[in-house]
Amino acid sequence: MQNLLKGIIESNKIYTKEGTVASYIPELGKANKEDLGVCVVTLDGKEFMAGDAEKNFTMQSMSKVIALILAILDNGKKLVFSKVGMEPTGDSFNSITSLEVKHPERPFNPMINAGAIATTALISGETDEEKIENILSFTRKITGNKFIAVNEEVYRSEKATGNRNRALAYFMKSNGLLEGDVESILDVYFKQCSIECNCRDIARIGAMLANDGVLPWSGEKVISREVSRIVKTIMVTCGMYDASGEFAVGIGIPAKSGVGGGILASVPRRMGIGVYGPSLDNKGNSIGGIKILKELSDELDLSIF
Template sequence: MNRLLNSIIENNRKWTKEGQVASYIPELSKVDSNLLGICISTLGGEEHCAGDSDTKFTIQSISKIVTLMLAILDNGKDYVFSKVGMEPTDTSFNSIVNLEIKDAHKPINPMINAGAIATVSMIAGKDSEEVFERILKFTRKISNNPNIGINDSVYKSEKETGDRNRALAYFMKGTGVLDGNVEEILNVYFKQCSIEVTCRDLARIGAMLANDGIMPWSGERVVPRDVARIVKTIMVTCGMYDASGKFAVQIGVPAKSGVGGGILACVPRRMGVAVLGPALDEKGNSLAGIKVMEELSKQLDLSIF
């Protein structure tokens, strides 16, 4: 397996030259666009990694699957999806169009920014600090890494330049989707996106989802089976933004991307997979990361379809 992963990384390293790092968040523009790494975590407890798999990067939108799980655990799926839809989108992840035109009462799904902000607002806690600590603690638990923290420079950069997210949040406050203090909700959102992880951390989260909510390394169930199933389904239909359909056809596994260059994927009953490639395509997904996932899926016959 290690030989295969090394080969896949080398075969696709050329694609890191084709994309662009996320520049709308100033700190992310400083990331090395040549990075490329992969890690697999199997349900049998084996881990195989190659390339720049130990390099830390910010989780960004991959955190949306973490907060979706917490929101459902706190409120139940019926309440969560009364506030946030579950349909795929053909517009960009930070678009306000769906809110204003398609349904002013709720964002179209929890994987776009508006939906993720609404999801965060449903997580229990006496204040924003407690809400974020719960997100961080849960992330540490399901990645089996107690040392995960946030990248403070990225957090400050996100907060200083997050005007589009503020527009989305205040729009939702005006239509009754958001309850509570908008700036506190946004502060949690900016912090959760700035959590720093490695491919190994994300692969373990993927393995937990692939194992229907049970952490393979301990046997402990952290989310009910139906919650894991909901999250995986949303990942298939919405996890790669408005390129989710193409990803499902070409690669065929539940996945979630982030503009930090990460992709978290899970192959039900087999493994979790994580890829890092900060150079993004026009949709905001890792260009080389998708190429790596495509070759891996073909080599190991991973598609669930």
């Protein structure tokens, strides 16, 4: 496995020169577009890494997986999916038209920005600080990394430039989809997106989901098999923005990307995979990361279909 990962990094490094970093969030624009890393965590707890796998970056939309899990744990699936749908959308992840014209009663799914804001609003906690601490505590548990924290520079950059997300949130508030103070909800959302991680961290989350909610390195069950199944299914149908269908056909792995360059992937009953490559395609997905997952899927026959 180690040699395979090293070879895959070497063969796909060239693709990092394509695309662009997410400069519309100024702090993300500082990333080195040629970075590329991968980590695989198997269900017996073995870990294999290559390239820039230990380089830190922020979760961005990968954190939507964590928000969905916590929202279900805190409220039950019935309430959660009364606030957000389960259907894929062909529109971009931050589309206003999608919410206002096509699906005004609730966001299409929890993996687009509007849907993630709705699930974040459901996470328990009396204050913003309690909510983000609950998110951080759970993330530390499922990664086994007690140093998981918010990158304050990225958070401030997200907050300063997050006007599209404000528009989505205030529209949902006007339709009765959000309860509570909109700016407080958004503050938690911006912080959750700014949680710092590396490829090992996200591969461990993927391995937990692949293992039906059980942490491979400790045997602790942190979520039910049902919640794990729901999350993986939504990752397959909605996790790669409006390229989810193409990704499912070509690679066939439950996955969630983030504009920080990460992709969290989970191969049921086999492994978790974390990749990092901040050079993005026009859908907001890591170009190098997708190439890595395609080659891994082909080499190891990982497609679930």
